[in-house]
Amino acid sequence: MAIADLRREYSLTGLRRSALEADPITQFKQWFDQATGARASGRVRSFFIRWYKALLLASGAEPLDLTAMTLATVDKQGRPSARVVLLKGVDQRGFIFYTNYDSRKGQELAENPQAALVFYWSDQERQVCLAGEVSKLPPAESEAYFKSRPRGSRLAAWASHQSAVIRDRAALEAKWQQIETQYAGQEVPCPPFWGGYLLSPARIEFWQGRPNRLHDRFCYTRQPDKTWLIERLSP
Ligand SMILES: Cc1cc2nc3c(=O)[nH]c(=O)nc-3n(C[C@H](O)[C@H](O)[C@H](O)COP(=O)(O)O)c2cc1C
Numbered sequence: 001m002a003i004a005d006l007r008r009e010y011s012l013t014g015l016r017r018s019a020l021e022a023d024p025i026t027q028f029k030q031w032f033d034q035a036t037g038a039r040a041s042g043r044v045r046s047f048f049i050r051w052y053k054a055l056l057l058a059s060g061a062e063p064l065d066l067t068a069m070t071l072a073t074v075d076k077q078g079r080p081s082a083r084v085v086l087l088k089g090v091d092q093r094g095f096i097f098y099t100n101y102d103s104r105k106g107q108e109l110a111e112n113p114q115a116a117l118v119f120y121w122s123d124q125e126r127q128v129c130l131a132g133e134v135s136k137l138p139p140a141e142s143e144a145y146f147k148s149r150p151r152g153s154r155l156a157a158w159a160s161h162q163s164a165v166i167r168d169r170a171a172l173e174a175k176w177q178q179i180e181t182q183y184a185g186q187e188v189p190c191p192p193f194w195g196g197y198l199l200s201p202a203r204i205e206f207w208q209g210r211p212n213r214l215h216d217r218f219c220y221t222r223q224p225d226k227t228w229l230i231e232r233l234s235p
Contacts, residue, residue: 009211009212010125010208010209010210010211010215011125011209011210011211012124012125012209013125013208014208014210014216015206015208015216015218016216017218017230017232020206020218020230022228022230023228024201024204024206024220024228025090025091025092025094027204027206027220028090028128028204028206029090031121031124031126031128031206032066032090034124035063035066035121035123035124035126036063036066037063063121063123065086066121067086067087067088068084068085068086068087068119069084069085069086069087069095069097069117069118069119070082070083070084070117070118070120071083071084071085071097071105071115071116071117072115072116072117072118073105073108073109073112073115074108074112074114074115075107075108075111075112076111076112081104081105081108083105085097085098085099085105086098087119088145088196093198093200094132094198094199094200094201095117095130095198095199095201096137096196096197096198096199097196097197097199098142098145098146098194098195098196098197099162099194099195099197100157100160100161100162100163100193100194101136101193101194101195102161102162102163102193103162103163104162104163105163106162109134109197113133113134113135114131114132114133114134115131115132115134115199116129116130116131117129117130117131117199118130125208125209126206126207126208126209127205127207128204128205128206128207129204129205129207130199130201130203130204130205131201131202131203132199132200132201132202132203133199133200133202134197134198134199134200135197135198135200136195136196136197136198137195137196137197137198139190139195141196142190142194142195142196143189143190145196146190146194146195147187147190151188154188154190155176155179155180155183155188156176157190157191157194158179158188158191159172159175159176159178159179160172160175201222202221202222203219203220203221203222204219204220205217205218205219205220205233206218206219206220210235213235214235215235216232216235217232217233217234217235218230218231218232218233219231219232219233
């Protein structure tokens with residue numbers, strides 16, 4: 001089948017202005033809970049979700065990587081780059097992810113602290129797009145999260161000079177072994193070049209797929225007085 005012929009209709013549910021929370025972080029958490037199956041709103045919606053989950057379980061599959069989000073950054077020449085990272089927290093300050101501060105994304109964020117994130121939850125027929133300013137988390141917060149990671153990942157954070165060219169896989173594994181020996185019997189500390197970022201959204205859009213590509217889109221834009229303007233966008 002030709003790539004251009006692969007298409008789907010979006011028909012699970014709609015999104016109404018009256019159903020939106022005044023605060024986009026609350027709205028995001030509600031959609032996230034629905035994506036994990038923790039919450040269902042409306043009888044029709046919950047029927048479809050139960051039905052869909054029954055199909056998934058029958059096929060042995062569960063929705064995966066719900067915290068995966070595409071992070072877009074821009075270098076100082078205005079050239080964009082994007083990659084997937086994992087959401088590790090969301091609160092009234094914004095959206096948190098962890099990475100290597102010296103990576104390509106880290107260098108771009110140092111040059112230009114504006115970034116965008118996109119979530120796509122295909123089984124929910126939903127997308128959330130947001131953008132805003134990015135700042136580093138306080139070191140104590142990054143260290144607390146680092147401690148909670150599996151030991152192998154903590155060693156890998158030291159072993160990987162993320163985004164740099166390496167000779168081969170053997171060189172990477174040798175470095176990991178060397179770090180493992182170095183920290184044998186000890187706690188692995190958080191590297192100074194590794195930590196969290198917080199994206200504080202200035203804009204968040206909630207997208208719900210609808211039949212005939214007449215999708216529902218609502219955009220929250222932060223106002224100078226810190227309230228949120230909610231507007232419907234054309235699909
Ligand atoms: C599902 C998934 C989750 C990922 N999560 C992270 C993450 O949380 N942090 C991270 O630094 N890289 C993560 N990566 C790897 C990044 O996509 C990317 O390869 C890496 O961060 C280097 O990006 P950069 O060279 O653009 O800085 C993830 C990749 C995938 C596919």
